[in-house]
Amino acid sequence: MTFTAIAPKTTLDETYRLKLQPLEMPERLLMGAGPSNADPRVIAAMDRQPIGHLDPEYLRLMDEVQKLLRYAWQTHNFMTYPVPGTGSAAMEATLANTVEPGDVVLVAVKGYFGKRLVDMAHRYGGDVRTIEADWGSVFSLPELREAIAAHRPKVLAMVHAETSTGVLQPMEGIGDLCREFDCLLILDTVTSLGCVPIFLDDWKIDLAYSCSQKGLSCPPGISPFSMSDRAIEKLDQRTTPVANWYLDNSLLRKYWGGERTYHHTAPVNMTYGLREALRLLAEEGLEARWQRHQSNAIKLWAGLEELGLECMVPVEFRLPTLTSVKVPDGIDAKAFQLHLLREHNIEIGVGLGVLAGKIWRIGIMGANSYAEKVDRLLAVLAESLAQGVGRK
């Protein structure tokens, strides 16, 4: 047998041939806006060899993940599956599949992630309109009705749990409003899934997305997505192809549906992790999970109050998963955050956009929503404030 040499004709460049030590990472308590810590059982589930993305054993796993995701979201949507990317990919998937050039898209913006929806909707040729509210507030049903009546959108996109502000948007009546005006409803549940009540079907949500690394306590890299039959109908009536191959549900449903046609090589180990994360959720049960997040949030808020710290969001709209805390006058938010990270191995978040420097964001989610972790954070906050950390 002859074999034409594949040996290089060029000298190798060794500039970037780093000689590195084995990976070492500090053990952080992740109490920022995400990622949150993974449950040890999830990490353990990922600790094995991948198998093929069309292996019958993997197809069985896909079925399980789809079903458990339906439980988590309280939906019967067949097209409920994880997108092979991080939360923003799942966000983009909702718009990519529904927006055709020229479609009026109304985005309700009350924080950073509302603005991201606007940016994405533009990229798919949407005729994008916005209704805006102060960062830290919510939309009322009459405000939304007025905006929908004025713009007559084909799609309304909004955020359930705004990660940038810590606000929980009440959803009662919004789905009905969208049906009345024949409009699809997209909901961002990135910081609510697995922690805060969500009823996708009862609320008449047409498309929803989330992430793995917050309430579900799985590392980031795979992201829940759900699409109603009503949304699929609009997809099927498109006259233009979905302007995104990777996130095109008309291709993805052949892989996640009965045909099992190859689309992409699935993120196999991330799917192992997500299955375990969802299994943990099903074991605990949604009601117990919601209750746990509620009581640990109340514990946090009481503790913050004792320290003389003020929450930005009124208690009736406050997210149990993510609390925005006003930075006291005279303290450098970022320096204080870095101190917690470096001296105490605790990560908290800082403000985004207009809230930069003004708030800290404290996430108590999933595997971190336990009294002892809240206590640990409160003790470190108390100590650092007393020491005058970050004082300008």
Added chain:
Amino acid sequence: MTFTAIAPKTTLDETYRLKLQPLEMPERLLMGAGPSNADPRVIAAMDRQPIGHLDPEYLRLMDEVQKLLRYAWQTHNFMTYPVPGTGSAAMEATLANTVEPGDVVLVAVKGYFGKRLVDMAHRYGGDVRTIEADWGSVFSLPELREAIAAHRPKVLAMVHAETSTGVLQPMEGIGDLCREFDCLLILDTVTSLGCVPIFLDDWKIDLAYSCSQKGLSCPPGISPFSMSDRAIEKLDQRTTPVANWYLDNSLLRKYWGGERTYHHTAPVNMTYGLREALRLLAEEGLEARWQRHQSNAIKLWAGLEELGLECMVPVEFRLPTLTSVKVPDGIDAKAFQLHLLREHNIEIGVGLGVLAGKIWRIGIMGANSYAEKVDRLLAVLAESLAQGVGRK
């Protein structure tokens, strides 16, 4: 403190609350078209808690991964980083960032993944032209010159190692041709990176992409991407925004570049794995790695010949990483494949598209490119053929 109840007003639907056992997966020897097995050191590196995607320790890790990827591809491209998705996302990133509506895009199609490039280029509004060759053959330089001269494309996209056929495209002279005609060159190195010589800079490749789960021996879910300054120049001169938020390099480079601006929540544990995979590559060295893949491929081919099996691709264009083997007359390719999977825990691939039923695809990549694994496969092939497995 008062707290408005977040308790559900709706009864929980328990339909999909599955009660599952802990995850169990068979230990497969993955010798198909990918994923290939991960190196145990890679899996071990992933087996830890995530940290924040803006943590200083994580930013350091990002730097290391970028540099090691430059070594792997032999490039000095600053914008060399992993895309937070699987290989097809990195493929789409090359086109999304370079193609503006109306741009002539020439795709050299000689297999399934060339066709995928055509599909994607259409979605970005490209005026897509193709030059086609039989599946299993390569393009000659004169053929490419003729096509470029005829179509005058802004972008030429082609596949280095066609995973659907097992062909290695000779790259000598193609980069110069593209410079001569002022055209960007995109190269698919999904099945060549880390296994077969690639010299991105010497070959004057403007954009390249790959995957983690083949030659790099990391699970799927994160995918190398590189973009030259010449390609960035075209990006900077765009008059339309990149029609894909998640893969927009003008946003991503603020995260991977000096600014470290938040874009998406990185797939942290996958990045741990990729760092270890690249560290393994740097330890072994590219030349030794290439040599190992070449000698184990030769071993496989000799063994197949002894069994009376015929390779589809002439030896001078045959990929060392992926070998397409003609299915002998009278054997059901799929039934034979399933037998290997179920009875021997070995995965091999079947043909895609026009090659369905006609070939098997045998991948000997990364952590599987060792003599004892080739021997194990050959022994199982010999036994199964002798038993008449899959005979129609």
